[in-house]
Amino acid sequence: MASGLGGERKVSASLSRSVRGTTPRLQDLAATPESPRTPLLRSTSSLFGSPGGSFRTEDEYVVLELGSRFVRGGFPGESAPRCTLPFGPDEQRRVGDYRQWDPEHGQTRRKRKRGQDWGQEYELYRMDLTDLDLGLVEDRFERTMREAYSKYFLLDQKPRRILLALPPRMPHALMSTMLEVLFSSFQAPSITLLSSPVLSTVGAGLRSALVVDIGWAETTVTGVCEYREVQEGRTIRAGKMLSEEMARLLNTALEDELDVGAPKPEVSFEEADEVITRVGWCKSKPKSNRNTLYFPARTSPILEEFEDAVESPEPSITIPFPKNDPPIDLVIPFAQLAKPAETALFAPDTALNEFDDNELPLHHLIYRVLLALPMDVRRFCMSRIVITGGVSNMPGLKARILAELDALVQQRGWDPVRSYGSASARHEALLRQKRESEELRREEAGDKVSESLDSDNSPAPLSAGLQETEIDQIDIKLSHLAIRNGPPPTCSVGGTIRGVDSLGAWAGASLVAQLRIKGIVEIEREKFLQYGLQGASREKEISVVPQRQSMGPGVGRGAGERASWTLGVWA
Amino acid sequence: MAQPYPYTYYSCDCYDAKTTAGAAKRASAQLQAEDEDERTFDPRNPRSNFSLYPLEHLLYCEDCQQIRCPRCVIEEVLNWFCPSCLFEVPSSLVKSDGNRCTRNCYNCPICTSPMTVSSLDDPTNPSESGGPWILACPYCHWSTAETGIEFEKHTGITQQLSKVANGGKPIPTPKEREKERERRKELENRKSRDILSGSEDSPTQDQRRGDASPNLDDIYLNLAAFYKTQLVAQAPSNLFSPHDINFSSPSSYSRIMNLYSSTTSKKQRQKKAAPMREAALELEGLMIHDPSSDAAAIERIKKEGWGSTLSPAQKRAQPNPNIRFDTELRPVASLLMTKRGKRCRSCRHILSKPESKITSTRYKIKLLALQHIPRLSLRALTPTPPPGAPAATPFDYNALRSGIPAHFILHVSNPIFDPIRVTLATSSTTPGKVASRVTILCPQFEVGANTDVWDDALSSSLTPVKRASMLGPDGMPQIEAGKIWDRGRNWTSVVIEVVPGFLKDPLKKEDEELGEDEDVLEIPVFVRLEFESDVSAEDRGLGDSLGKKGERERREEAFWTVIGVGKIAPM
Numbered sequence A: 001m002a003s004g005l006g007g008e009r010k011v012s013a014s015l016s017r018s019v020r021g022t023t024p025r026l027q028d029l030a031a032t033p034e035s036p037r038t039p040l041l042r043s044t045s046s047l048f049g050s051p052g053g054s055f056r057t058e059d060e061y062v063v064l065e066l067g068s069r070f071v072r073g074g075f076p077g078e079s080a081p082r083c084t085l086p087f088g089p090d091e092q093r094r095v096g097d098y099r100q101w102d103p104e105h106g107q108t109r110r111k112r113k114r115g116q117d118w119g120q121e122y123e124l125y126r127m128d129l130t131d132l133d134l135g136l137v138e139d140r141f142e143r144t145m146r147e148a149y150s151k152y153f154l155l156d157q158k159p160r161r162i163l164l165a166l167p168p169r170m171p172h173a174l175m176s177t178m179l180e181v182l183f184s185s186f187q188a189p190s191i192t193l194l195s196s197p198v199l200s201t202v203g204a205g206l207r208s209a210l211v212v213d214i215g216w217a218e219t220t221v222t223g224v225c226e227y228r229e230v231q232e233g234r235t236i237r238a239g240k241m242l243s244e245e246m247a248r249l250l251n252t253a254l255e256d257e258l259d260v261g262a263p264k265p266e267v268s269f270e271e272a273d274e275v276i277t278r279v280g281w282c283k284s285k286p287k288s289n290r291n292t293l294y295f296p297a298r299t300s301p302i303l304e305e306f307e308d309a310v311e312s313p314e315p316s317i318t319i320p321f322p323k324n325d326p327p328i329d330l331v332i333p334f335a336q337l338a339k340p341a342e343t344a345l346f347a348p349d350t351a352l353n354e355f356d357d358n359e360l361p362l363h364h365l366i367y368r369v370l371l372a373l374p375m376d377v378r379r380f381c382m383s384r385i386v387i388t389g390g391v392s393n394m395p396g397l398k399a400r401i402l403a404e405l406d407a408l409v410q411q412r413g414w415d416p417v418r419s420y421g422s423a424s425a426r427h428e429a430l431l432r433q434k435r436e437s438e439e440l441r442r443e444e445a446g447d448k449v450s451e452s453l454d455s456d457n458s459p460a461p462l463s464a465g466l467q468e469t470e471i472d473q474i475d476i477k478l479s480h481l482a483i484r485n486g487p488p489p490t491c492s493v494g495g496t497i498r499g500v501d502s503l504g505a506w507a508g509a510s511l512v513a514q515l516r517i518k519g520i521v522e523i524e525r526e527k528f529l530q531y532g533l534q535g536a537s538r539e540k541e542i543s544v545v546p547q548r549q550s551m552g553p554g555v556g557r558g559a560g561e562r563a564s565w566t567l568g569v570w571a
Numbered sequence B: 001m002a003q004p005y006p007y008t009y010y011s012c013d014c015y016d017a018k019t020t021a022g023a024a025k026r027a028s029a030q031l032q033a034e035d036e037d038e039r040t041f042d043p044r045n046p047r048s049n050f051s052l053y054p055l056e057h058l059l060y061c062e063d064c065q066q067i068r069c070p071r072c073v074i075e076e077v078l079n080w081f082c083p084s085c086l087f088e089v090p091s092s093l094v095k096s097d098g099n100r101c102t103r104n105c106y107n108c109p110i111c112t113s114p115m116t117v118s119s120l121d122d123p124t125n126p127s128e129s130g131g132p133w134i135l136a137c138p139y140c141h142w143s144t145a146e147t148g149i150e151f152e153k154h155t156g157i158t159q160q161l162s163k164v165a166n167g168g169k170p171i172p173t174p175k176e177r178e179k180e181r182e183r184r185k186e187l188e189n190r191k192s193r194d195i196l197s198g199s200e201d202s203p204t205q206d207q208r209r210g211d212a213s214p215n216l217d218d219i220y221l222n223l224a225a226f227y228k229t230q231l232v233a234q235a236p237s238n239l240f241s242p243h244d245i246n247f248s249s250p251s252s253y254s255r256i257m258n259l260y261s262s263t264t265s266k267k268q269r270q271k272k273a274a275p276m277r278e279a280a281l282e283l284e285g286l287m288i289h290d291p292s293s294d295a296a297a298i299e300r301i302k303k304e305g306w307g308s309t310l311s312p313a314q315k316r317a318q319p320n321p322n323i324r325f326d327t328e329l330r331p332v333a334s335l336l337m338t339k340r341g342k343r344c345r346s347c348r349h350i351l352s353k354p355e356s357k358i359t360s361t362r363y364k365i366k367l368l369a370l371q372h373i374p375r376l377s378l379r380a381l382t383p384t385p386p387p388g389a390p391a392a393t394p395f396d397y398n399a400l401r402s403g404i405p406a407h408f409i410l411h412v413s414n415p416i417f418d419p420i421r422v423t424l425a426t427s428s429t430t431p432g433k434v435a436s437r438v439t440i441l442c443p444q445f446e447v448g449a450n451t452d453v454w455d456d457a458l459s460s461s462l463t464p465v466k467r468a469s470m471l472g473p474d475g476m477p478q479i480e481a482g483k484i485w486d487r488g489r490n491w492t493s494v495v496i497e498v499v500p501g502f503l504k505d506p507l508k509k510e511d512e513e514l515g516e517d518e519d520v521l522e523i524p525v526f527v528r529l530e531f532e533s534d535v536s537a538e539d540r541g542l543g544d545s546l547g548k549k550g551e552r553e554r555r556e557e558a559f560w561t562v563i564g565v566g567k568i569a570p571m
């Protein structure tokens, strides 16, 4: 079935590499699709002896999160990073080039470089290495990290380990470049790698979640189950596309506003970016097909009122464009500022079959990833949707994604064979859902545990329908039992679409470091400088699976005694 | 403005001459394949921006006999101080203070200017203390009054500010927060018991005592506390019931099942060890997505417009970078600065060490490159006006004329105490889109030793070349290929002929617009030095250190420079 899904890829499967045109991967460490990975978070009991106690010197960490447009850096136990440093053209100037401080320069609009993509100067790296100068990535990353260390961290001479949050499956050549800089220029004794979706899960207080990371070049949707990535899908509907849409909108609006003779306006990346972050927004639900959508009662009344109110005069926003020639204050209808998000992320005007697999609208991608999850994991993940990434801060966006997804689920249910919305579809979907959850309970009662996490199996044969009254009674009974004996009932919420906010990957990493939880991917400086990432493959027999079997349960190896290291999700 | 023309940049080649066999290097192996000397340095390559420095910025390692740039030194923090009040901060406090001044030093969150403490005292009705006080920006006039913050005293601003939120509400201390969490936990437990005992109408107004949603810090602390209790609860069961606690177990399903709560068959297992669970309450850090705050933000943007929102840079400078509106701004405490010593990365010798006194700008040690590397400087060769005639207009480096040969004098001065033999090399046309022709008329020459000025006066063997007699009919001096232009005690000058290229290719009909700096004429010049110098004591070895005085060794040094001639004027 995976092949029929196109856009999604199994994290553990070896698919994506060849697509991205990277160097050969470390085959031997990659778990097969059928065998799950060891969770990235490992608890080794000895480490938790003194909660809240101070770190030993060798345990002092610097916590970094490396995105394609920003690096965030700070210390464990803090809720926010000490610095968030952007990658942009002003960070690429020569020493002694002070033009960015020149007021005249500040008033000139920056032109895109010939042959460069929209916003390319503002990204440190891209996952596609074909046109990427790794040397330049190294130069830029090194300079930015030097700023972080010398301006914000201000550390003494003690060596600091690094906890590095990275997107899963970053190409090895790129990873090597970053690690090389951190090991050689910043003298880190060791670097622990943790994947951003897992950390976002930690930052939400969850163990399993569906993490929707709306980043710069792409949006990744990752099913995380017990701190492991189990399913993933990607789409290019993300920050870059959004910013291009916004630029298009602003250019058109400016053109209308300017006199006939004025030069054709071409807003810069910075201008579009600032408009998005300041006044960009997203309609919490689509107006066009609202009638056909089902909204649960819990939707905030404020939203309803907001959507339905017809305002007059039409509200508008005045945006200054001092860098335009001539400078202008653009008055733009407020509603227009919601359009770029609409077009870029949800593409409501395009039929589903017209999308390539890598450009699915967000809600369709999320739906597909959920659909590909095993039934019980799906039930759990759909109620733990963590929307994160730079774009996710846009007001209204999270609610919109959840509403769209909810509508899609109501319409189609979880039948892998697509059923397009008909009058009875919703009803059927509800029924199906109910049956599924019953099925799940039945399975639990029999203490049957499905073995394959990654299986794409469609739901098992349905049991005879149970009556609703019975269900309710069971629910109540369950919750009572749970309170007495186990986790609170909220821990078992599942089967409905629910969003959970996360503090994000950086804060997740900060928590992990503060709690002194060891990661599975720990790279020692000497080993790396000697062997590079190839070092991981040299002791492949100590890959996670045999290790798990040979060690007694619960006596996981501490990091100190680990003789070799693996690349985990990045293998 | 980059630098005033003409200028000279020096390249440090450490980035591709790394001693460590790095992984990044392996990745870009094709770069190494090229012969280093054959490769022409391209100042247009974006990477060159990271290796070029003004001579004043470079250090020199006498042991390695190499230039040292900021990338190939290791820094050591000697002390920490506030650049605003020049107060030295002991290292033990630096990190806990967030690397920021804890006295009264703040920067404006709008324009980053240093803020001053001002009195709001009414002169007609003065208060006893002279207060209340505010932090105000003398440049843009923003003040804490705009966010509803006033201070009782004019000292200890940091302490006062840490206790008051925007709008004047008090911020609870960490201890108070801890207490509050305990109180609410107790409340939550009571509620659970109420459910069990069947009294469904238990009080529900247990929610937040305050109004606002919890801030970043609160959520983080809640999460951290939650994870800590989970890990503590985990530790003993680890010993007694390893089965359930093996986090790396592949059958993570069973653990999810545990979370689902269970029927009697599971109950027993649960008694053995409660599995680690997810956060279930807000006070454990679980934040169910609530669309109302987004909806409120949208309303507010609509109502208050662009001016109430923050620029990306303003947000990044804030302690909490996730804020959106100007009323959420906090004054930004001054970042501490450091005095740092610098060591050579490859041999660890000290290259520079400032005096430790904060107010001193002097150095105990500073091995500058300009004491070891000849300085190259360029200036235009302008006709000398005949006596009595009005002075010629100064040469305009910002308007070089395409296609018209221009002559420049390259002045090379020698800082070392031995005469040097200099060989200059450059390609005949400059790299980049606008190709200019360049000829160094005398690429090989000697430069005298930097002997004492008195020595110079005594030995006038190197007589300056007399130019005046060789003036041509146009007042321009005669230039002879293969001959130096002029020389002095420790300097020699030669002439460079430059034919600036055309900004627009006359053969092409449609031209792309030139990018930033593409109209700048820069000449990459490879400089090779040969000289004989005293063998240093270390090289001779200890045994020889007494004898063989005055032994000489032949030395060679080579590096790239980039000479910025000026800007080519559009036709």
Ligand SMILES: [Zn+2]
Binding pocket: B012, B013, B014, B015, B067, B068, B069, B070, B071, B072
């Ligand atoms: Zn260097």
Ligand SMILES: [Zn+2]
Binding pocket: B082, B083, B084, B085, B086, B087, B101, B102, B103, B104, B105, B334
């Ligand atoms: Zn200060």
Ligand SMILES: [Zn+2]
Binding pocket: B108, B109, B110, B111, B112, B113, B137, B138, B139, B140, B141, B142
């Ligand atoms: Zn100001």
Ligand SMILES: [Zn+2]
Binding pocket: B061, B062, B063, B064, B065, B344, B345, B346, B347, B348, B349
């Ligand atoms: Zn050295």
